[in-house]
Amino acid sequence: MKIALLGYGKMGKIIEKIALDRKHEIVLTTSQENLHDLTQENLQKADVAIEFSTPSTVLGNIEACFKAGLPVVVGTTGWHHETAQMKEQCAYHKGALLYATNFSVGVNIFFHVNKMLAKLMNNYPYYDVQVEEIHHTQKLDSPSGTAITIAEGIIDNLEAKAGWVNVLTTDDAADDANIPVDQLLIESLRIENVPGTHTVIYDSEVDTIEFKHTAHNRNGFALGAVLAAEWIQGKKGFYSVEDMFDFNK
Ligand SMILES: NC(=O)c1ccc[n+]([C@@H]2O[C@H](COP(=O)([O-])OP(=O)(O)OC[C@H]3O[C@@H](n4cnc5c(N)ncnc54)[C@H](O)[C@@H]3O)[C@@H](O)[C@H]2O)c1
Structure with a gap:
């Protein structure tokens, strides 16, 4: 498969390595330094971008x-507000x-x-x-x-929450006092040199349930992206990663 890599930063470089290991060819890479290479002619040399x-x-x-x-x-x-518009463009x-907001197999599990957990927790409203x-x-x-994908999974399945509110912080003490009870707090912490971590926390007066995923490195994201490039060959339409990882089988 001939691949065009649009974006050649931390992820683009790991994707290149994994694609080459899987016997694919990189026919184009673009980044901020060579935007002039993003031409229709160059793109058409590839089977997939x-x-x-x-x-x-x-966009x-x-x-x-x-x-x-x-x-x-x-x-x-960072473009979730534009997905409806891009679906129309795709059609x-x-x-x-x-x-995919996240291509790793572990995160998709x-x-x-x-x-499933959010659905179950409807029976336990004191969390x-x-x-x-x-x-x-x-x-x-x-x-x-x-x-955002985690929050949407909760909002779609847990009756108590109707939307989400983000609080960006550099320490572990986000002030959630002003958040309406029907809103799901997403606390975003930014810390030097940490791997990406996502935790869903159900808290009650008597205990806390924590469900957590920690990425050790970026290889899982890159492999998932290359698998997606293989999967999309010959298809038309707007897909999410759930179409590729079909856990309902
Ligand atoms: N979906 C996933 O699984 C997953 C995993 C990791 C990161 N990400 C996301 O992927 C994106 C890139 O992450 P990264 O860590 O590689 O970032 P990065 O900052 O290391 O790389 C970004 C690259 O984009 C290039 N760029 C800037 N303008 C461009 C343009 N017009 N055309 C092509 N390239 C251009 C920059 O030169 C740079 O090489 C971020 O949005 C990040 O959140 C997604």
Whole structure:
């Protein structure tokens, strides 16, 4: 498979290595330094694009792929307000896109169990719930795309919560006093040199249940993105990673 890598930072470089290990070829890499290489002609040399750039550049890159007729796997986060618009664009161009806020197998198992747990907790309304995410200080968006997916999984399944509110903090003491009870608190902590951590916390007067995922490195995200690029070959439409990891089978 011939791959175009749009975004050649920390993730792009690991994806390149894993793609080469899986006998794929990298025919184009773009980053802030060589934006002039993002032409229709260059994109059409590839079978698929993998996009890990920045929240402010992802939409332009997706549109370039649609116009070039190139399927695109998107890992960049921080554009969740634009998903409806990009679904329309995908349909208009008869394109193919797979988006995941998190490509790791472990996190996708976590997403699945998180929904089941939220459904179960409807029977125990004396527990309140919150989400905590911890990332490195260079991360551009907050809350993380992964935390938003976790929050949506809770809101869709737990009657007590109707929306989410993010509090960004540098210590472990977010002030949640002003958050309405029907809103789910997402506490985003930014700390130097930490791996990404997501915890769902159900707290009552008598005990606390914590459900936690910790990423040890970025390899799991990169492998999932390459698997998605293999999976999307020959498909049309707007997919989420749940279409690839079908846990209901
Ligand atoms: N979905 C997942 O599993 C997952 C996992 C890790 C990171 N991410 C997300 O992926 C994105 C990238 O993460 P990273 O750690 O590689 O960031 P990074 O800052 O290391 O790299 C970003 C790259 O994008 C490049 N860039 C800037 N403008 C561009 C443009 N117009 N076209 C192409 N490239 C451009 C930069 O030059 C840089 O090389 C972030 O949004 C991050 O949150 C997603």
